[in-house]
Amino acid sequence: MTSVRDIFDTMEYGPAPESDTLAREWLAKHDAKFGHFIGGAWTKASNTFDITNPATARRIAQTSQGAKRDVDAAVKAARKALPAWQALGGHGRARFLYALARAVQRNARLLAVLESMDNGKSIRETRDIDIPLVARHLYHHAGWAQLLETEFEGRHGAGVVGQIIPWNFPLLMMSWKVAPALAAGCTIIIKPAEFTPLTALLFAELAESVGLPAGVLNVLTGDGDTGAAIVAHDGVDKIAFTGSTEVGRIIRKATAGSGKKLSLELGGKSPFIVFDDADLDSVVEGVVDAIWFNQGQVCCAGSRLLVQEGIADRLYAKLRARMETLRLGSPLDKSVDMGAIVAPVQLERIRTLVEQGKTEGADFWQPSWACPTEGCFYPPTLFTNVQPSSSIAQVEIFGPVLVAMTFRTPGEAVELANNTQYGLAASVWSESINLALDIAPKIKAGVVWINSTNLFDAAAGFGGYRESGFGREGGREGMYEYLARDRTDEGTDDLAVGRAAKASARIGARAAAKASAKPIRRAAELDDPDRGPLVDRTAKLFIGGKQTRPDSGYSARVLGPNGHVLGEVGDGNRKDIRNAVEAAHAAYGAWSKATGHNRAQILYYIAENLAARSSEFAARISAMTGGDGEAEVEACVRRLFTYGAWADKYDGLVHQVPMRGVALAMNEPIGVMGLVAPDEYPLLGLISVIGPTIAVGNTVVVVPSEKAPLAATDFYQVLETSDLPAGVVNIVTGVKDALAKTLAEHDDVDAVWYFGARDGVKAVELASAGNMKRTFAEWELRSWMSSVEGEGRDFLREATQVKNIWIPYGE
């Protein structure tokens, strides 16, 4: 035994184990065997699989593989519980959330120890970070439940939700999913990751103990098959998933056209940017918290170190020195910084990628101390001299491996930071407020931490840009993911117009023109009995501020309601879409940076110029649809005013996060958007999608009504006279669903809106999985004339993404 006298000389750290006795007792109480928690009762364990402690490689429990019939039972239970849970009201649900928060706090150490045993993460992290954040999330959302009816007026819970969560923060991710859903009045089927289901099961017990009504929370264990069954189930109204981009893509495809709401929080390769005026010693600790926190198994881990060239060697030296003092070992030891990797398969993946990094020529470095050989451990690793072209700079390693590269200028730092398919988080280190706050908005990421990293709080939204997913968790923005709007337009005339338009659209305008047995006749209004025909007009596409002929060289006839020809319109194709997207990108930089005031003026000016030509547009609309053209133009002018009004008013929020500082939730444009306008109102439909998107700084490629496109092609003349910069709005006429698919497949289009048939919705959602672009696609009719259903915040929310910028301060 080591003596006090010896230690006095060596001053070594000794073992400091956290007891696992109570956690073992809890497991033993269940014979270390668990069924599912469905409808308030526990099923008998069946078809079990082993749960292993990754630090010891020993089995600690067995849980059941959820089968299709278990999913059916859980969905049935959730569906049954839903009406009463919604009827309970915000306050009643707040009481349950409060009780859950308190129950978590009362059982905090048991949860922390069990989490550490199940996942391999250090007890320090589960005790000081995971579990306190779980309680915090439940408290915060008890608050949203309480305020739901007043703060989210006109909305109700989205229904039965299916939630699938990862293994890296098992209980924390569960709370991020469960808390907002319960607050909103949803009932839940949640599947913890197959590696780490134990704290979810304990949480179900806590839910039982606080008397949560049966069926409100159902916990199913199992692997990806169980998850797939939840995703596929017809009785589920919304899916929320956190995990890899690969699986996220599968889920996006699986839910396409189903009408299920979807939020995805996926992978990342987040940049950690260090400028030469940063506090380098603090940067080093930042890196420790960024990539060696939870063994680097963090979706938002700062895994790409971008450092200004002049200070790179100094920072690397400091980092290496720090890595030598990191302690790795038994996760239940209270003196370790790093625990175990969750499973052998993950360890193997890390090893393979590290080997690849070496092969590709980057400089590899690990500390001199020995890593335990028993259990799943991997030492902290630093690669320097990494090039963006090497795979370790691009691929999410999901382990304690940092790749470092240098930059010369702030501009180059931003370029490197954004040189990734992901966009989850970023960290910016500089002591200059000007520099830091200049860089933060330029980075494509949902969370930016200034002089800090991996800060999380229930009050601030978390979620990604690009292929890191969509939707937010936490904050006001996170609540919307679990809410649906109350419809106010049931049975209105407006919907009747839509239904009629849909019925005729089903035949297809072009098909109708082709199939028409009637001889092609010009519409009477195209002729002037005294002077012969009106001067011929050619409707073109509008791309990059220019009227252009379609690449195909074909045109399609546009028929009026009586079957007479009103004109011809360019038949746009893939290449026109490609050109339009390029034009939209060229315009994006300046338009997204234009002030709201500037964009507002242009929107008002468009309205002014449209109003000046209102009788011409009204006649055109009436000729195409037979409807009330005057009323539609009037509604268009109003709508443009609405978005002119919003352009400088769609403010973000300042979240109160528990630190000395602020988290700014900024509403940012999404980028280049593809818009497929509804058919029923040729001009109002177009303006209803252009207005909100360009008001907040997006540039757009819009496909107008296929059947009645001539109002849109007249409209580009209005745009041309309204000071709208070239490329902000691009109009491509043609076959709606073909163009929609091209837009949805385009990897440089950041979001697509689609209003049309269900098949079209499905095709758009399927194709969007390519770059995980956001979609806003509806087949249900909307009352476009209504100022409640046809415009406003819902559209603005779909036109923006929230970036949370954490700014700690204090000198």
Next chain:
Amino acid sequence: MQSKPEPALRLARSDAPARLDPPAPRLTDSDVERNPGMPLDLDMVRALRVNRSAVERRASTIPTRRTVKKEWQAAWLLRAVSLIDLTTLAGDDTAGNVKRLCAKAARPVRLDLVDALGVADLELTVGAVCVYHAMVPTAVVALEGTGIPVAAVSTGFPAGLSPIEERVREIRASVAAGAKEIDIVITRGNVLTGNWQALYDEVRLFREACGDAHMKSILATGELATLGNVARASMVAMMAGSDFIKTSTGKEGVNATLPFSLVMVRMIRDYFQQTGYAVGYKPAGGIRSAKSALEYLYLMKDELGDRWLKPDLFRFGASSLLTDIERQLEHFVTGRYSAAHRHPMV
């Protein structure tokens, strides 16, 4: 992103990056070569950056990332005892209480506990006894034969605003009276006004006056307003030849804290890497519990290494701390919680 090709002819460049290979360390396991200081490098001082929020975040996890239990805790606490500058700095100090303090310094832990812990051969004493100048002769006599040095606070302690000649004279008088260590105070105004040259000159002057006595420079961090100032004052004090830098007089509103300490030890590390000279660290004021003492040891071990866990490079300025450590040691030996009155008072 490509590295540039090496130029055929290497030219001396004024903008060459700072030297990366640290100069040879001027210390061994048993000896520390005294820091001679260096010319004031204002570029280096002004380039220092400290991010308070990040420092506080790191400091807050020092107590949570490490702990020592059982034998390790006992051993670490014994080490802490050896690092204490057992201090009395009160207006009502007399020969009586100073002698009592000195006796405790020489025998800081009850002998039965020392035996039970198996560390009798250490002949454990505290690091030093720290008193006002007037008490130096008493302490020197009381500690004769123990090897424990007497430290004197000096230079118009605690405010340090008496005439500069008097402050220098005070150092000389304490050294003449037998003080082996002199804890000087800096003029805070020089830091608050950014007058680094004046600060440097003042500390340099004190160092000369100290002669062979080791000099600890008290920065009075609680009065320096910002962590950036703490960093810059630390660096200037080391450039001017301090053997130790020390947080506080114990008389400021805020005394030693982990964030102050983190900033100061980071400066010690930078200075060591730049010059090869190891400067010691002394947090003082407010460290009253064994647990708190251990936290400082984690900080020193992880930030500077084991070498900074010895009395020639680390001291606690404390008095009541010792009693709490004794209670914890007795608890380790007996398994029962102890009481202060069971240990000879300081």
